[in-house]
Amino acid sequence: MHFTQDRIDALDTRTRAHFINSLSGFKSANLIGTQDDQRQTNLSIVSSVFHLGANPPLVGMIIRPHSVARHTFENILQTGFYTINQVNQFIFSQAHQTSARYDRDESEFDVTGLTVEYLMDFHAPFVKQSRLKYSVKLVEQQHLAVNGTELVIGEIVDVYVDEGAVKADGFIDLHAIDTVAISGLDSYHTTNKLARLPYAKK
């Protein structure tokens, strides 16, 4: 099937959103934990977290500043701190529910039943049920004029991960800790291992 640019442009907004969101492939599923200066907590599912570099350890994400993630974005700018919590198959429905449009004074922790956890005096809250999570310090925020989104870049500070998931070579077995992947806007997936492949040589 061939979809020309004209045919894609002619799709209604929601259909186009489903279609275009499927094109990049499987996406990461993460909950972003923040709180404001008044200690009002916020939790937001984000499918745009991506690896940026290992040295220094950096992680990026794209946020739409007027979307349901607006409080997350404001809290990050206000405090400079956030947590990233991988979503696993036992909490994916609750994680998805954080994408509803709650008011600023409602905490997605309370409404979804996910449990607030504070670790090592870090300012932002973690999700207790997440089995791989880390604290992040804001490094840089860039407005992308091309479509009004924001690129948020953070430095990875402390990492908390299930015992046994970290292999001798540093690889973390995301399959073993039931981390899920997202496709499109709303489809959640567990995984099966195909293989780990050796470093490719000519």
Next chain:
Amino acid sequence: MHFTQDRIDALDTRTRAHFINSLSGFKSANLIGTQDDQRQTNLSIVSSVFHLGANPPLVGMIIRPHSVARHTFENILQTGFYTINQVNQFIFSQAHQTSARYDRDESEFDVTGLTVEYLMDFHAPFVKQSRLKYSVKLVEQQHLAVNGTELVIGEIVDVYVDEGAVKADGFIDLHAIDTVAISGLDSYHTTNKLARLPYAKK
């Protein structure tokens, strides 16, 4: 298990790369097809392709300009065109092999056996074996000073996808077309469907 920043900093480079690359969650698996002005083709696996927006339809990726993806990056800047081809479970080993350090005059199509396909007179080559692929026009390139990577943003032009994979609401069933996900630097995964969840409401 708790990994402090000091403990992470103390990991050797390769171990830290495996570890940090696992933190963002599952990643997309895509082959980037390009050619230079002399029609020398190039193909490179990239795990950093991400959805940027549906209206206009935009896709982003992060490229390390001195990595094995250097020819891909140079060809995109030189010509302004590239293709993105989702990797499926029948070609993931060949796709991974494109990450070896080939010379500029060697085509990863030839060495891996993946088949060049030209569609609609688009300048850049597609991968015939890919079941979801699209042509992309470079919109913007940004140097990220924080770690010397490049953010490449492109506009989606024509989309080619297996008959039957596109649902009535625009969602594309990536599981049905055997698209794989990556974790860490080298682990490939097929998926199982958990559920598609309804648009979340308060």
